[in-house]
Amino acid sequence: xxxxxxxxxxxxxxxxxxxxxxxxxxxxxxxxxxxxxxxxxxxxxxxxxxxxxxxxxxxxxxxxxxxxxxxxxxxxxxxxxxxxxxxxxxxxxxxxxxxxxxxxxxxxxxxxxxxxxxxxxxxxxxxxxxxxxxxxxxxxxxxxxxxxxxxxxxxxxxxxxxxxxxxxxxxxxxxxxxxxxxxxxxxxxxxxxxxxxxxxxxxxxxxxxxxxxxxxxxxxxxxxxxxxxxxxxxxxxxxxxxxxxxxxxxxxxxxxxxxxxxxxxxxxxxxxxxxxxxxx
Amino acid sequence: xxxxxxxxxxxxxxxxxxxxxxxxxxxxxxxxxxxxxxxxxxxxxxxxxxxxxxxxxxxxxxxxxxxxxxxxxxxxxxxxxxxxxxxxxxxxxxxxxxxxxxxxxxxxxxxxxxxxxxxxxxxxxxxxxxxxxxxxxxxxxxxxxxxxxxxxxxxxxxxxxxxxxxxxxxxxxxxxxxxxxxxxxxxxxxxxxxxxxxxxxxxxxxxxxxxxxxxxxxxxxxxxxxxxxxxxxxxxxxxxxxxxxxxxxxx
Numbered sequence: 085x086x087x088x089x090x091x092x093x094x095x096x097x098x099x100x101x102x103x104x105x106x107x108x109x110x111x112x113x114x115x116x117x118x119x120x121x122x123x124x125x126x127x128x129x130x131x132x133x134x135x136x137x138x139x140x141x142x143x144x145x146x147x148x149x150x151x152x153x154x155x156x157x158x159x160x161x162x163x164x165x166x167x168x169x170x171x172x173x174x175x176x177x178x179x180x181x182x183x184x185x186x187x188x189x190x191x192x193x194x195x196x197x198x199x200x201x202x203x204x205x206x207x208x209x210x211x212x213x214x215x216x217x218x219x220x221x222x223x224x225x226x227x228x229x230x231x232x233x234x235x236x237x238x239x240x241x242x243x244x245x246x247x248x249x250x251x252x253x254x255x256x257x258x259x260x261x262x263x264x265x266x267x268x269x270x271x272x273x274x275x276x277x278x279x280x281x282x283x284x285x286x287x288x289x290x291x292x293x294x295x296x297x298x299x300x301x302x303x304x305x306x307x308x309x310x311x312x313x314x315x316x317x318x319x320x321x322x323x324x325x326x327x328x329x330x331x332x333x334x335x336x337x338x339x340x341x342x343x344x345x346x347x348x349x350x351x352x353x354x355x356x357x358x359x360x361x362x363x364x
Numbered sequence: 365x366x367x368x369x370x371x372x373x374x375x376x377x378x379x380x381x382x383x384x385x386x387x388x389x390x391x392x393x394x395x396x397x398x399x400x401x402x403x404x405x406x407x408x409x410x411x412x413x414x415x416x417x418x419x420x421x422x423x424x425x426x427x428x429x430x431x432x433x434x435x436x437x438x439x440x441x442x443x444x445x446x447x448x449x450x451x452x453x454x455x456x457x458x459x460x461x462x463x464x465x466x467x468x469x470x471x472x473x474x475x476x477x478x479x480x481x482x483x484x485x486x487x488x489x490x491x492x493x494x495x496x497x498x499x500x501x502x503x504x505x506x507x508x509x510x511x512x513x514x515x516x517x518x519x520x521x522x523x524x525x526x527x528x529x530x531x532x533x534x535x536x537x538x539x540x541x542x543x544x545x546x547x548x549x550x551x552x553x554x555x556x557x558x559x560x561x562x563x564x565x566x567x568x569x570x571x572x573x574x575x576x577x578x579x580x581x582x583x584x585x586x587x588x589x590x591x592x593x594x595x596x597x598x599x600x601x602x603x604x605x606x607x608x609x610x611x612x613x614x615x
Contacts, residue, residue: 179459183457189451208459
């Protein structure tokens with residue numbers, strides 16, 4: 085099924101950026117030598133954008149997300165999210181963001197409603213408002229029927245939708261989605277895409293990492309390609325394709341796959357297992 | 365504080381929902397208790413065994429059972445399960461003080477232990493045990509065991525956060541064997557062999573056990589209770605401080 089690519093409102097560079105990183109570095113100490121997972125990233129994401137962050141396994145996508153969401157310390161450089169300095173006021177950042185990580189980490193002993201209500205309490209809602217917000221979100225992600233069932237009985241797609249809902253409890257300014265559709269069947273993937281569009285249409289900035297180029301093409305107004313801890317391309321999918329066509333002197337329009345392969349120096353053979361093209 | 369209580373409540377509900385996780389806390393201590401009393405009851409008869417203070421051997425053996433139960437806390441196992449499953453990061457991504465996450469679990473462990481201790485003391489009563497210090501002593505016994513359960517779980521949570529592995533956390537729980545058996549758990553300290561007496565004197569669990577035993581057999585013994593209090597305060601302070609530090613520096 086073909087869907088219209090999301091066309092975001094043009095970035096307004098006069099506003100405080102939703103995300104800004106300068107010279108972001110993550111270095112892990114190791115016995116022999118330090119491992120540098122992220123090597124000096126500069127990023128600027130404007131409010132209202134859906135920004136895609138692409139890269140092969142181990143490129144530094146999740147490490148970057150974990151630094152921006154305060155889950156991992158920053159070795160060097162600075163970052164602000166929703167105008168708040170990540171290192172100086174991590175709790176202030178956490179109050180303004182929503183996070184859905186790769187693992188859809190949920191507590192299997194709770195029901196969907198309990199999980200969302202607890203999440204609301206942790207964001208400072210009273211018991212009543214937390215329960216109301218949980219009901220609202222269950223309705224949004226269409227999990228009302230399963231709301232009171234333990235999560236261990238949920239399918240992968242249901243868990244992802246619930247995880248997404250839990251990331252929205254505090255009506256975040258910026259939503260971080262780390263590979264939100266990995267491992268989902270095509271139907272569930274489409275549901276998540278629709279949710280992302282709906283969330284973004286309501287004004288939330290979305291920072292999305294993905295291995296699926298089709299997903300980036302469908303959802304993202306702008307994207308960056310990271311490889312070996314460095315950003316190797318940045319721009320809108322259309323601009324990146326046009327740039328490649330011009331540089332390579334192609335007589336046809338390249339796909340985002342071609343852009344990715346060109347940016348990371350990979351061949352189609354090497355691409356297998358790294359980044360996948362999936363038609364949902 | 366609200367966040368800590370919210371997370372404590374969640375952890376208690378979690379314990380109730382996975383009732384099987386409470387079984388080792390109850391079954392293993394009661395098994396040892398019944399077996400020990402069955403095996404040593406005739407060797408140490410009520411009449412003619414001065415250290416029993418007129419009670420049966422069950423009364424002497426009960427503190428060991430209570431301490432075993434307090435050392436079978438599940439907080440660290442639930443925590444490491446959340447670390448491995450990713451929910452720990454979900455909680456860390458909320459704006460609460462991160463210390464609430466570990467403190468909520470520790471508080472729930474002390475509440476679960478209150479229940480488990482009450483059940484085991486109840487079984488002890490069926491074996492003829494009487495608490496010489498009365499209701500006040502029983503309440504103090506509950507408090508001592510709850511704090512010890514918190515201390516032990518606190519150190520296990522440190523292993524969980526450090527290793528991030530359920531297998532490693534599970535293995536580390538075996539530390540309870542030397543802690544529990546290098547104590548005067550079968551006879552009073554002055555009747556142990558010299559090497560065992562020295563080992564027991566260096567083991568902080570000895571002082572918790574002797575305080576619990578004094579409440580059951582003798583009454584309120586100020587010096588014994590004071591030593592136990594010192595051990596519990598030091599243990600609790602260290603466990604809480606190290607847990608808070610560990611989660612605040614968790615990367």
